[in-house]
Amino acid sequence: MPSALINVPAKAKRGDVIEIKTLMSHIMETGYRHTVSGEVVPRDIITSFACRFNGTEVFRADFYPAVAANPFLTFFTTVTESGRFEFEWIGDKGFSETASASITVE
Amino acid sequence: MANSDHTTRRTFLGLAGGAAVLGAVPIVIVRPAEATPAMLSAAIRNVVGEADVRTGKVKLDIPPLVENGNTVPMTVSVSSPMTANEYVKSIHVFNEKNPQPNIGNFYLGPRAGRAQVSTRIRLADSQKVTAIARLSDDSFWSATADVVVTLAACTEEAI
Numbered sequence: 001m002p003s004a005l006i007n008v009p010a011k012a013k014r015g016d017v018i019e020i021k022t023l024m025s026h027i028m029e030t031g032y033r034h035t036v037s038g039e040v041v042p043r044d045i046i047t048s049f050a051c052r053f054n055g056t057e058v059f060r061a062d063f064y065p066a067v068a069a070n071p072f073l074t075f076f077t078t079v080t081e082s083g084r085f086e087f088e089w090i091g092d093k094g095f096s097e098t099a100s101a102s103i104t105v106e
Numbered sequence: 107m108a109n110s111d112h113t114t115r116r117t118f119l120g121l122a123g124g125a126a127v128l129g130a131v132p133i134v135i136v137r138p139a140e141a142t143p144a145m146l147s148a149a150i151r152n153v154v155g156e157a158d159v160r161t162g163k164v165k166l167d168i169p170p171l172v173e174n175g176n177t178v179p180m181t182v183s184v185s186s187p188m189t190a191n192e193y194v195k196s197i198h199v200f201n202e203k204n205p206q207p208n209i210g211n212f213y214l215g216p217r218a219g220r221a222q223v224s225t226r227i228r229l230a231d232s233q234k235v236t237a238i239a240r241l242s243d244d245s246f247w248s249a250t251a252d253v254v255v256t257l258a259a260c261t262e263e264a265i
Binding site: 017018030032058059060061062063064065066067068069071072073074075076077078 | 176177178181188201204205206208209210211212213214215217218219220221222223224225226227228229259
């Protein structure tokens, strides 16, 4: 079962730079491994990640098979108003997951 | 019969001689002092185009010795102001010896506040990892780190 872990501070001061940590559980199968019988295990990875704040994109990433299983990502953003972060992971085999977190800006 | 045998042998010798000459040519070609595999430079060209990539401004934090190549923590930070006029547009990370040269692309903007990204990557062999940052003035800056990997990722058998 895919599941996301998000770490966003609950509160921040206006203009603060905050750190956001995300982790999505995913096998990130590279497509370069073989089974014992010699068949290639088909690629199954997350190809893109996006973070939006109140609808505006603040961060985006493209992943390749060289990203480790259960992609973990840390990045920064400036907050100027209270609102909601939305996270989206898209991948092979129709993989699509979303998560969200709210922040109160004083 | 004897005649045709003769022709074949002569043709073969001629071809072999030609091949030997051809084979000798690449050895004469002088290689650059630090040969970067073609795939890596092609992948970097895909991102930077014809622009110059200068060393500096980028800091690539990655352990120099890794026991398990399946999960290697990595942090890329760029020393650049993050204002509306001057900021880091994107960070691109490449490797030298995995089956694919790309690791990840990260797109930031002036709102990021700090140009820093961390993730965990896979390394299939001891190799160089290169991070390239694109600034708002479309200049490219890079940093490279050597990593020694004890247990390689990607290539082991799946159960």
